[in-house]
Amino acid sequence: MSKHCIRLTVSAILSALISACATSPEQSLYDEIGGHKTLNTIYGVAITRIYTDPVIGHYFKGVPKKHLRDQLVLQTCELIGGPCEYDGKSMEESHKDLNIKEREFYILVEYVQGAMRDVGLTYQQENRILKKLAPIKYETVYL
Numbered sequence: 001m002s003k004h005c006i007r008l009t010v011s012a013i014l015s016a017l018i019s020a021c022a023t024s025p026e027q028s029l030y031d032e033i034g035g036h037k038t039l040n041t042i043y044g045v046a047i048t049r050i051y052t053d054p055v056i057g058h059y060f061k062g063v064p065k066k067h068l069r070d071q072l073v074l075q076t077c078e079l080i081g082g083p084c085e086y087d088g089k090s091m092e093e094s095h096k097d098l099n100i101k102e103r104e105f106y107i108l109v110e111y112v113q114g115a116m117r118d119v120g121l122t123y124q125q126e127n128r129i130l131k132k133l134a135p136i137k138y139e140t141v142y143l
């Protein structure tokens, strides 16, 4: 092999190695949507609408907005691969005796979905988050 060829081979190997190292590990959905800032905006927008909704607003009388917003952000952060650990009450504990109906659950979820759209998440990102929230239905309704 000529010197020129060896130099080319070495530089090809080096550049392959460099690009392999530069490839970051798979990004979490949390990072992809913009992390805490985006979730905090989503729940800020959703909560304003939820608290004034004629059907479900009454459930939230006396529930401090900031507390609920912070807990929702933390919980969703954990669900979508962020660096958080939800430390609030269990879903069963915080929703028991409220007797939330299934249709009321969907009203709330639609506000979250609408807020996600308003802050510019893609349809696919929206659905990936909703998929994580969906099973929570069984820990919140008819308790």
Ligand code: HEM
Binding pocket: 056, 059, 060, 063, 068, 071, 072, 075, 087, 088, 089, 090, 094, 095, 098, 100, 104, 105, 106, 108, 109, 133, 134, 136, 137, 140
């Ligand atoms: C995907 C659906 C839902 C999620 C992820 C969710 C999540 C949460 C979280 C994280 C808390 C805070 C718990 C704590 O204080 O530590 C909470 C509290 C609460 N949620 Fe939900 N929730 C959902 C559905 C609903 C629905 C459908 C309603 C009513 C229509 C509702 C009404 C409430 C109320 C009233 C509280 C405050 C309870 C209290 O502090 O006494 N939630 N929820």
